[in-house]
Amino acid sequence: xxxxxxxxxxxxxxxxxxxxxxxxxxxxxxxxxxxxxxxxxxxxxxxxxxxxxxxxxxxxxxxxxxxxxxxxxxxxxxxxxxxxxxxxxx
Numbered sequence: 001x002x003x004x005x006x007x008x009x010x011x012x013x014x015x016x017x018x019x020x021x022x023x024x025x026x027x028x029x030x031x032x033x034x035x036x037x038x039x040x041x042x043x044x045x046x047x048x049x050x051x052x053x054x055x056x057x058x059x060x061x062x063x064x065x066x067x068x069x070x071x072x073x074x075x076x077x078x079x080x081x082x083x084x085x086x087x088x089x090x
Contacts, residue, residue: 030071036089038081051076
């Protein structure tokens, strides 16, 4: 059950909507992906698993040269599972 939850969280983290950095990530050095998840509060464990799943995938891509030579950087923000905080993160 624990592994199934971790797998589901990883899949959700990768599939959840992400946004690029305000500059569009177009500086040529890296691609920045924003993620707003609960890292504190009652749902913190779920948010931490989402972050870990996304980071594991991006590390996998980066070890193979990134995307067209550009590394992926995950920028995770804590929203505490609060919609207003999640909106403010973006």
